[in-house]
Amino acid sequence: xxxxGATVAEAKAAAPAAITEQDRQHMTQAIALMxxxxxxxxxxxxxxxxxxxxxxxxxxxxxxxLRDNDPSAHAEVNAIxxxxxxxxxPNLRGATMYTSCECCPMCYATAYWARLDRIFFxxxxxxxxxxxxxxxxxxxxxxxxxxRKVRIAQMMRSDAQKVWQExxxxxxxxxx
Amino acid sequence: xxxxGATVAEAKAAAPAAITEQDRQHMTQAIALMxxxxxxxxxxxxxxxxxxxxxxxxxxxxxxxLRDNDPSAHAEVNAIxxxxxxxxxPNLRGATMYTSCECCPMCYATAYWARLDRIFFxxxxxxxxxxxxxxxxxxxxxxxxxxRKVRIAQMMRSDAQKVWQExxxxxxxxxx
Numbered sequence: 001x002x003x004x005g006a007t008v009a010e011a012k013a014a015a016p017a018a019i020t021e022q023d024r025q026h027m028t029q030a031i032a033l034m035x036x037x038x039x040x041x042x043x044x045x046x047x048x049x050x051x052x053x054x055x056x057x058x059x060x061x062x063x064x065x066l067r068d069n070d071p072s073a074h075a076e077v078n079a080i081x082x083x084x085x086x087x088x089x090p091n092l093r094g095a096t097m098y099t100s101c102e103c104c105p106m107c108y109a110t111a112y113w114a115r116l117d118r119i120f121f122x123x124x125x126x127x128x129x130x131x132x133x134x135x136x137x138x139x140x141x142x143x144x145x146x147x148r149k150v151r152i153a154q155m156m157r158s159d160a161q162k163v164w165q166e167x168x169x170x171x172x173x174x175x176x
Numbered sequence: 177x178x179x180x181g182a183t184v185a186e187a188k189a190a191a192p193a194a195i196t197e198q199d200r201q202h203m204t205q206a207i208a209l210m211x212x213x214x215x216x217x218x219x220x221x222x223x224x225x226x227x228x229x230x231x232x233x234x235x236x237x238x239x240x241x242l243r244d245n246d247p248s249a250h251a252e253v254n255a256i257x258x259x260x261x262x263x264x265x266p267n268l269r270g271a272t273m274y275t276s277c278e279c280c281p282m283c284y285a286t287a288y289w290a291r292l293d294r295i296f297f298x299x300x301x302x303x304x305x306x307x308x309x310x311x312x313x314x315x316x317x318x319x320x321x322x323x324r325k326v327r328i329a330q331m332m333r334s335d336a337q338k339v340w341q342e343x344x345x346x347x348x349x350x351x352x
Contacts, residue, residue, distance in 0.1 A: 019331050027332045035339045038350060045350045046343040066350055070257050071266045071289040072248065081246050090247045100336045103328075105317060106289060109282035111326050112313050113247040118327035122336035131344070137288050141281060142318065150287050151294035152279075155195050156203045160276045160298035163211045167222040168307070174214060174221050174242055 019120075026050050026098040027120060029060055030075075034100035037062025037075065045132060046100070049075040051083040051116075053095040058083035075099060076107035080114045090176050091115040101127075104134040105141055195296075202226050202274040203296060205236055206251075210276035213238025213251065221308060222276070225251040227259040227292075229271035234259035251275060252283035256290045266352050267291040277303075280310040281317055 030048045038046025044063035051059045059082035064073040076099050083092055093115045101123040103111065111119060125134045145152040167173055206224045214222025220239035227235045235258035240249040252275050259268055269291045277299040279287065287295060301310045321328040343349055 019329075023331065028335070031332065031335050031339060034336065035342070038343045039339065039346065042346075042348070042350060044352075046339055063350075065266050065352055069260050069264055069266045071260060071291075071352075072253055072257055072286050073266075077248055081248055084245050084247060088245055090241045090245045090249075100339070102330075104285065104289075106282055106285035108317065108324075108326070109280065109285060109313055110248050112316065113280075113282060115247075116326050118329070120329055120331050122330070122332045123340060124330070124333065127333070127337050128340045128343075131340075131349075137285055140288065141284065148284075150284070150292050153195075153294070153296055154278075154298070154300070155199065155296050156207065156298045157300065157303070159204070159207050160210065161303050163207060163215065163222055163276070164299060164304045164307075166211070167214045167304075170215065170218075172218070173307075174218060174239075176220075176241055176247070 022055075023098070023120060026052055026057070026096075027100075027122060029057075030098040030100045031122060033060060033062040033075065037064065041067075043067035044073065046128075047075040049079040049097055049099040051079045051092065051095050051097050053083075053087075053092065058086050058092070058095065072106065074104065074107050076103055077110050080110050080116070084114065093117065096120065101125075102134065105137055198231075199274070199296060202228055202233070202272075203276075203298060205233075206274040206276045207298060209236060209238040209251065213240065217243075219243035220249065222304075223251040225255040225273055225275040227255045227268065227271050227273050229259075229263075229268065234262050234268070234271065248282065250280065250283050252279055253286050256286050256292070260290065269293065272296065277301075278310065281313055 030050045033048025034046050037043050044065035047063040059079040061078035063075045094117050097119045099121050102121045102125050140149045206226045209224025210222050213219050220241035223239040235255040237254035239251045270293050273295045275297050278297045278301050316325045
């Protein structure tokens with residue numbers, strides 16, 4: 001991970017030409033959901049997210065890891081899942097996500113798979129590093145497997161390769 | 177990403193002392209679920225995963241991205257969510273995941289948040305790089321924000337910092 005200052009500077013460099021009043025309204029909603037999830041209803045950590053496309057709010061959710069007993073129920077993943085359900089497709093091309101905090105690697109990767117167009121975030125990891133270890137996971141994922149926190153080993157590779165070969169021959173195989 | 181050969185060698189170096197017959201049975205089930213998801217039922221890509229703790233299979237699932245219109249519905253995330261639901265907790269400390277393919281960054285990060293103990297995988301990313309871009313996302317996530325595929329920018333940081341300060345004062349705040 002880059003030093004926080006550098007990250008923010010680079011994020012600003014990559015920003016669209018201007019942050020609009022509409023952007024501020026959507027982020028205000030994301031921060032309200034952050035407070036609702038973490039401080040008021042305590043469904044999980046203080047995180048909120050809003051997904052918008054063509055001016056329409058497709059999803060607006062908070063973190064619900066504790067309520068749902070689901071480690072994947074970060075605000076961003078919840079919002080992506082809800083938005084996809086709403087539009088009836090597994091992708092959100094052209095959409096923007098407003099999230100109260102810098103995406104953890106799980107949330108960023110989910111946004112990538114969802115083909116989100118862009119992300120605005122408010123707090124940096126360094127703003128709550130005493131509470132959640134988002135930067136630790138980012139650092140862990142830069143390590144080779146042998147040094148990862150979750151031990152990883154390969155086995156039975158050839159058996160899985162056979163299924164991939166079978167999958168390749170399907171005329172109507174999954175594409176996304 | 178490391179070259180495939182190096183990754184596999186390192187994974188082997190990090191492996192437990194021996195792969196047991198029980199491990200092979202669990203991976204065989206994961207590969208059967210892989211085939212079911214990708215080739216037979218076509219709920220999504222050819223991916224399957226099984227989570228086991230203390231000899232008990234907690235979850236056994238395939239990829240359902242297309243069936244569920246959910247980009248997060250990779251076999252591994254589905255398995256983690258199902259296992260957590262079964263045990264009634266947002267973590268799976270001491271559990272092992274058997275997955276038909278090398279985890280994408282979303283799945284690895286979810287495994288990390290779930291506090292999984294270890295992961296066995298069968299196919300490497302290179303075995304199906306013509307079909308899914310798992311290695312592309314890994315490469316993207318190593319880039320600074322300014323060069324990411326999903327454009328990222330920061331805004332309204334101080335508003336979110338205020339909520340974090342409020343969250344910190346809660347005696348019963350979320351911990352996980």
